[in-house]
Amino acid sequence: LSPQGIIVTAPTVTATLNGYLFLKNVVFRMMYNTFRRGTPAYNKLESLKKDSAALQKLYLPNLVKSLAQVDPENTRLFNQRLAEFHPRMVLNMIDDPKDADRAQRIRHSCKQFLGLDLEHLGVIYRDSLQDKALASRLPVIIYKPQSLISQAVYRIAEKIMHSATLKFDDDYDITQASDFSFQAAEEEATDDFSAKMSYVEDLIGTGALTTGELAEAIKQQQYEISHLKAENLLLKKKLVEAARQGFKI
Template identity: 45%
Template structure:
């Protein structure tokens, strides 16, 4: 079973929508899929799937560790796809104990399926990071906005720290070195993991070897969501370079997804967009990503990805962005010609997008001022 955690550095980037539609696409490809809502404390994946009633939840297992996980497997009505609901009604559920996390992971990985898609909570909470690290190829969902890409980088940085903590253990020279790092907050802000790995090799060679081995196998995958134009696809390259330089981490690009207002219509109809309109640009992008995942698992069979494959994935994403944008413009032109979309509708759409751009510009200016202030105070981002 391929375990695929889906995470994001911040909320509002469409992570749950990607998780739900991707699970459906894999199921339609003939794969046995289980979709688990692990956004504990904020679970709403059943609404995206259009499920009116659910049987049991993650909270059921936490209240009774003897309960079998099969008792909360829900039929979605979609062939090959089963669903495990989360629980947003139990206080403190987002902060699980170590034993609760181990119990949940053990029960989840005991299930029989081809894919286990885990929709995680946004942000860098320990529970989210630990679930993300149950797989070496979890997915980070982000958007072209500066705040989203920076948040994605910070998520990856925290994940690498979690890998480091797991490899050095709680005692020994490596653990002592890690305590020193966490005591110096300025070092943590401008952390450079290649230096940490070299220092760890000197202080605790065994821990250093374990860390390097874990990092070689750690290969997160990216999805860039909510694009407006092809140039947005290039904005992920800064995240890629930062991850390579500071985290010593190579990322694989699974693909891009353009913003589509039809998504809101599908949600109102309580249907995932991949079922509401399979031919939409958004749905086709999801199908493309699902095909890539299936092909990757077949080609690599768990082996470490080579640099050529990684480079190709970023080049392919930029090409796909150009193609999808062209298809999107052709679709709008077709709607205008057939009268399905009036000139007034188009004007309103442009006005709405202009308002979004103004708000985004304000957000960028705010972020820029924070960066300048931080630099003036002697810190680096």
């Protein structure tokens, strides 16, 4: 698996948060694939995992330092693999030039909280031509090769083509799921909400998200919840009415 995967995100609150959350999960997956069961670092992680809230708020660079104290050999290997991991980002659906500044703030968050060097490949502005190209069932670079969006795609593709090819060490396979990934699936699902809230705090602290944007996202979620409740009541009413008419529910 290439250590140079590309994340395509947008300057909205949800997209930014999900992109950061994905990268953090990848780093923890790398950690559990490096610190095998029975190693001192694995046991340390298991003890920290008992307090999931504290683990989520712990800066990853500080966590790595604490692991180095109990398992220096495997921690050196993890640091080597983390240094080999160079994810790249494309900021899509930009409406305002100021939105492009968010890429730098996301990069700063990844460096500060995850110890990751995130490469920025470029931005793609929102363009109505994309909708027309989709309606025509043609790639936009064929439909309008000289358009703004097509030129942005070409620039990003050129950067990818001219970048050096990197790879993980031969002994490392990030696609191999560890036992932990299956055992912790249910726990991770339970902790998702609290984890996301800690990521929100990280991103607000570095300016990647503003409190105004967060408030707007909460308002949108409240609206969606209200809409779902209304739909639920309507369906419940229909089910009750059907039962009264003799239908089996």
